[in-house]
Amino acid sequence: MKTNWKKYLTTGVILSASALLLAACGDSSSDKKDTASSDKGSTAKPEGDIKLWVDTEQVDMFKGIVADFEKEYPDVKVEIAAGSSADAKQDVSKDPGAAADVFMMPHDQIGQMADAGLLYPFTETKFAENVKKDNVDSAVEGATWKEELYGFPYGVESQVLYYNKAKLSEADVKTWSEMTAKGKIGTNFGDAGANYIFSPLFMSNGDVLYGKTGEDVKGTDFNNENGVEVLKWIAAQKNNPGVVQSSAEALSNLESGVTDAFLSGPWSKNDVEKALGENMAVAAYPKVDFGSGEKQMKAFLGVKLFAVNQQTKSPVAALTLADYLSNETSQMKEFEGFGIVPSNKTLQTDSKVASDAVTAAVIEMSDSEHSVVMPKLPEMNTFWPAMDALINDTYKGSIKEDQYMNKLDKLVSDISKTTE
Template sequence: MPVSRRALAAAFAVCVVLPLSACGSGGGDGAATDASGKVEGDITFQTWNLRANFKDYFEGLIADFEKKYPGTDVKWIDQPAEGYADKISADAAGGTLPDVVNVSPDLVAPLAKAGLALDLDKAASRYEKEYLPGAWASHRIPGMTGTYAFPWYLNTGPLFYNKTLFKEAGLDAEQPPKTYDEVFDAALRMAEKTDGEVATLANVPTIEDFGRYGVQLMNKEGDAFTFNDAKGVELFTKYKELYDAKALDPQALTATPESSGKKFLTGAVAMNPGSALDLGNFKKQAPNLYKNIGITDQITSTGHVNMYVMGVMVNAQTKRTPAAVAFAHYVTDAAHQMSFAQQVAIFPSTAGSLDDPYFTKEDGTDETRVRVAAAKSLKNAVNYTPVLFSEQMKTELRNEVAKALQGKESPKEALDNAVEACNRLLQQQG
C-alpha cells in the first residue's frame, strides 16, 4: 500500500527520478524578487540524468523559448545521477547554483531556508491560478511564508488487487476497500480464510500512510513532528494486529518494491501498488492474474490520495530574475507539461490538464487503463510527505516500526522513539 517516491519513480520506469543538480550563474547580493523587467540575458538550466532520454524535447523547448524572447540564451547542462545530493549541496555552499533548478519539495526546503530559492508568492503570484492548488502548495515550507518552486509534474500510483483472491475469501471483488478501516477488515478476513497463507498487504506503514490516515504529521509551527499522537498510535496498532495475523506479509520488514511485486505476482499478496508496466508483466508471466486484476485508488481515510511532485525553482540570487522566472514558468506551463506527459509516464500539475481526453478516455491498452485511473485521483491529491522529512528520518521511522512489529516495543513506544529521533534530526537541520 505505501509507495515510496523512489519506488513510484521506478514503477513508472522513465529513467527519471528527477530532482536536479547544479552549476550555473549564481551570485548577486540578496534576493532579487522583481520579475517584472525585460526577459533577456543568459541563464543556466540544469537537469539530472535527462539528456540521454529527452535530449530532443529539452533542446526544442529551449529553442522555442529563445525564439519567443529574443536576446535570451539558455544554457542547459545535464548532470549524471550519481552524486547529485552532494553536488547540489556544494553548489549551494559555493554560490554556483544555476538560475533555474528542478527540485522536489524536500530538496527545496534547505535552499529556501538558506535564502537561495525565490519566493514565487512575491515574484510570480500571477501564475498561481494556472496550477492545481495542491501542487502549488507542495513547495511551501513549514515555518516559512512563501512558495519556492513552480510545480512541474506529478506522479501517483493506483493500487492493484487480485479479484480471485478476494472472491475466494468471500470479499466483494467489485467493491475493493477504499479506507484504512476497510482494508484492515478485509485483510483480517483474508488471513483467516486462508490460514495466513495470503496476506493483503506487503509493506510496513510509511509517513505517507500516517498522512492518508489523517494523522497530523507536524505541528502548525513546522518545528516538530507529531505523528505519535493518538491517531498515529491507532494506525500503527492496527498494522501490528495485521502482522500478528499474517494479514501483513511476514517479510514486510525487508520488503522492496520488487519483492512485493513478486509476492503479488505469485498470489501470496492480494493488493499491491504498481504501474502499467506491471500489467504487461502480469499478462506475460501470470495470465490468470492479469485476467482477474482489479485497479483501484490508493487507500486513504482522508478522501485524498498521496501524490509525488517535482518542481522548478528559481535561484533567488540570479542576476536575471525576469528571464529565470519566465523560463521556469515556460517549462511548467500547461502546453509544455502536456507535451512532456505524452513522452513519459507523468501527469501535469496545471489546472484543467487532467481533463484532457489523454487522461480521461481509455483505448483498451494497459497503459491507458492505469493512466486514467491515476489521473482521476490526482485532481485533489496531497503531497503527504513533509518537506522536512529527510531520508535519515525515514530510516529512523522504519527501524522503530520493525522493532514494534517484532514485539520488541509497543506501537506507542516505537512512534515516540521515532518522533524523538526525527525531531532531533530536524533541530540539526537548523
C-alpha cells in the same frame, strides 16, 4: 538557531531583480510606476544566456520545448544539459555560481535549499500568480516554504494500488479488510522502506507530521490514542492471512500469483504491466479501519518542480523559462513523453490524461483526502530511520502493546529536535 543566510547574502539581489519583475508584470499602479520608469525597469524583458539542467533521460524531449521557448523569446539562449533532479541540493550547493540557472528538483528539498540561499523566491511576481492559478492546491503547497514560493510545479507523484482484476474486483479494493479477505496484498511492513509506505497511516487517522503545514518542527502529535490505534493495526497485519510481507520480491510475487495486489507508484507501471498483462488494474488507496470506523488510507504526495538558482545573472529570463517549462502546453508534452502526471488543473481533467488508468489514480490520490504533501523540513532526515524502526518492530511483535505510547513519545521527541 538556524542562520537565515538568504537574508544576509541575497537581499540586494532579490530586491533588484524583483523590481525588474514587477515592472515586467505591466502593473500600472502608482507605487510601481517609479520602478517601471527606471532604466532597468523600462527594459525589463527576458534576455541573456541561461543554463538548464533536466534529468538525463529527458534531455531530448526538453530540447524541443526549449526550441519553442527560444522562438517566443529570441533574446534568451538556453544551454540544456543532463542533470539529476534527485540530487538538486547536492549539485547546486557544490558551486551555486557555476550551477544551472534553472533546474529540476523534488519539492521535499525546498526547505534546506531555501534556507541555504540556493533558491530564488518569486512570491511578489506575475509568475506566482500563474503557479497559484494553474496548479492544484497540493502542488502549490509543495512549492511553498515559509509562505514564499520557490518552485514551479510540473507534476505530482503518489503511490497507488495495483491489483489483479482476475482475482479482485473494484468493490473488493475499496477497503483494506475486504481486499485482504478476498485476496492477498504483497507489501512491506517488516523491512527498510516501510516508513515511506505506512507513515501516512498516522495522518489517515487524524494526526499530523510537523504540523498542518509540515513546517513546524515541534508540531508532530503521533503520541496520542490515534497513534496507538495505528500501531495496533500494524501489529495485527502480521497475523492477517491476506497480507504477505514483500519487499524486493513484491513484483515477482505479483507475477507468480502469490499475491494479488501491490502498493507502488507510477514508476512501477511498466513492471506491473509485464507481471499482470491485461489483468492489471489500478485504483486509489483503500479505506482502513483502525478501530473506530473506516478512514481513507493516505500516501505521501511528491511534487516535481522547476526552480531558479538564487545566483542567476538573468533572473527575468530564468523565471520566464521555469514558468514556460511548467505551463499547460509543456506539462502535456511531459505527460506524453514520460508519463509525468500533470499538476495543472486543466490537464488533470483532460480526457487524454484521465484515460490513463495509473494517471487517473494518481490524480485522485493528489487531493487532500487521499494524500499529505511530504514535509520539506530538514528534520525529515531524522524522521525516516526512526519511523522505519517503529513500523518494523511493531509489525514483528518486538514492541508490545503496553509499550506503544512510550515508543510514540520517544519518536515525537527524537524527530522534534532542530537540525543544526
